[in-house]
Amino acid sequence: MRDLKDTLKSQSLLLPEVEPLTSWSCKRALEEEEAPVMDGSGGQTTSSKDDGLEAKEVGAFQESDSGGPPGDVNRAEPSPQSLQQFVPTDYASYTQEHYCFAGRQIVMQESIESFGAVVWPAAMALCQYLEEHTEELKLRDAKILEIGAGPGLVSIVASILGARVTATDLPDVLGNLQYNLARNTRAGAAHAPEVRELVWGDQLERQLPRAAFYYDYVLASDVVYHHHALDTLLATMAHLAQPGTVLLWANKFRFSTDYEFLDRFRQVFHTTLLAEHPESTVKLFKGVRK
Ligand SMILES: C[S@@+](CC[C@H](N)C(=O)[O-])C[C@H]1O[C@@H](n2cnc3c(N)ncnc32)[C@H](O)[C@@H]1O
Incomplete structure (x- = not known):
């Protein structure tokens, strides 16, 4: 495991250089929080068992969601997928990481065993932007879908800020994602x-038909790096972006292929640079479908 972490670090893939804002209330909450208890077997914390949220309860909250106006197409009939109970992802070791956004302390269960189980630098840049522009973006009650949500920090912050959020990712990370969201x-x-599976480019019109699923915002953080799904990622972004939808994409720029993706992104979207963190090479773009 040490090898994987070293590899990630050496490729600058795991360096959270964008510092989250820490408000007074968060500092105080952090001080009052009981320190996580290490079990001595490589990082597993026991405090996740102590928070009263057993894994079986994690899926149940979705069915009691009463948000959203009647007749809203996104809320009409929850799909079987959206009611699915995801089995907690079974990593050998976890850590608990603390973040502070929207005046709240957020405790994330993370594992270095998966790219999708750690919070990446662009997620923090996007969270910071969301909390600083909540009113301007009209996030309250906005319909948001996050792609490649990973452990879920961005979706959590968007939810705390009042949005109606669907967090999506590959099947193997959904258990941990749902755990963090519920908690x-x-x-x-x-x-x-809500949490649902969304594999980029996979039967998009069948999974999320454009006539039935409209989102005010599509969020994406650090979804562009060295992988082979960049074509399907762009196709997914294009599919989800309808007239009126704003795509907020934050990414740490590491490789020439990241800039190549940006060029292709610009061909599909009217693109505006909203924020830039030169020290971490994280950029945040707004995209509106051409
Ligand atoms: C680098 S992680 C970023 C996680 C999170 N957005 C963050 O910034 O902390 C990339 C995420 O994209 C997801 N992902 C990678 N390939 C994917 C694919 N083909 N379809 C859907 N999700 C994918 C991974 O599972 C992972 O959660």
């Missing part, structure tokens, strides 16, 4: 977020 939004989020 951090059960109190204080107007709408309980």
